[in-house]
Amino acid sequence: DIQLTQSPSFLSASVGDRVTITCRASQGITSYLAWYQQKPGKAPKRLIFAASTLQSGVPSRFSGSGSGTEFTLTISSLQPEDFATYYCQQLFNYPITFGQGTRLEIK
Amino acid sequence: EVQLVESGGGLVQPGGSLRLSCAASGFTFSDHHMDWVRQAPGKGLEWVARSKNRANSFSAEYAASVKGRFTISRDDSQTSLYLQVNSLKTEDTAVYYCARSSSTRDFDYWGQGTLVTVSS
Numbered sequence: 296d297i298q299l300t301q302s303p304s305f306l307s308a309s310v311g312d313r314v315t316i317t318c319r320a321s322q323g324i325t326s327y328l329a330w331y332q333q334k335p336g337k338a339p340k341r342l343i344f345a346a347s348t349l350q351s352g353v354p355s356r357f358s359g360s361g362s363g364t365e366f367t368l369t370i371s372s373l374q375p376e377d378f379a380t381y382y383c384q385q386l387f388n389y390p391i392t393f394g395q396g397t398r399l400e401i402k
Numbered sequence: 403e404v405q406l407v408e409s410g411g412g413l414v415q416p417g418g419s420l421r422l423s424c425a426a427s428g429f430t431f432s433d434h435h436m437d438w439v440r441q442a443p444g445k446g447l448e449w450v451a452r453s454k455n456r457a458n459s460f461s462a463e464y465a466a467s468v469k470g471r472f473t474i475s476r477d478d479s480q481t482s483l484y485l486q487v488n489s490l491k492t493e494d495t496a497v498y499y500c501a502r503s504s505s506t507r508d509f510d511y512w513g514q515g516t517l518v519t520v521s522s
Contacts, residue, residue: 296466327506327507329506329508329509331447331509333447338499338512338513338514338515339447339499339509339512340512341508341509341510344504344506344508344510345506348506350510382446382447384447384449384508384509386506386507386508389452389463390449390463390464390465390466391437391449391452392449393446393447393448393449394446395446396446396447
């Protein structure tokens with residue numbers, strides 16, 4: 296199975312900050328990686344697919360990059376509505392796996 | 403508008419069974435692979451199973467943790483996805499989400515989830 300390790304697992308930041316979340320895969324997954332945002336009590340929402348393609352309707356302050364085994368999700372200027380948990384997901388092979396999540400909280 | 407609406411969750415004793423359903427609308431259901439993902443209370447996301455589309459012979463894939471106990475199926479005429487969950491364990495307690503697989507294999511739409519609680 297492909298393991299995805301996100302870092303950090305917890306992040307405290309302020310409105311306006313630039314933050315980066317890293318997702319490392321235990322083996323190469325080319326660009327078969329997606330990022331999701333989840334708020335308490337809600338279903339996850341796709342932000343980024345194919346490692347770097349922004350989902351329609353998602354603000355441009357979100358961006359994704361990487362290929363192979365290392366990927367990043369960057370939020371260029373945090374807004375109050377961005378405080379949530381973020382997950383990466385690999386779709387390279389089965390079983391489909393998720394990272395453990397990064398909880399982003401207000402400092 | 404794409405909609406996915408899950409139902410069928412509830413409280414069940416260990417060893418029991420349930421059938422979860424996901425009613426889909428707003429898109430050509432038969433074109434898409436469909437998935438179940440679960441989330442235990444306070445935990446992360448865990449992929450459970452995939453039902454592939456007609457072009458892929460409706461074949462299925464499962465997570466090792468549920469293989470042999472859970473069965474995914476679909477009825478394209480009813481635009482519905484199902485998950486038969488048998489031999490339930492306390493660790494199967496979770497919110498179960500139905501999700502649509504996009505052309506890039508990831509999940510572009512999700513339902514609101516249905517809670518399965520396994521407890522005596």
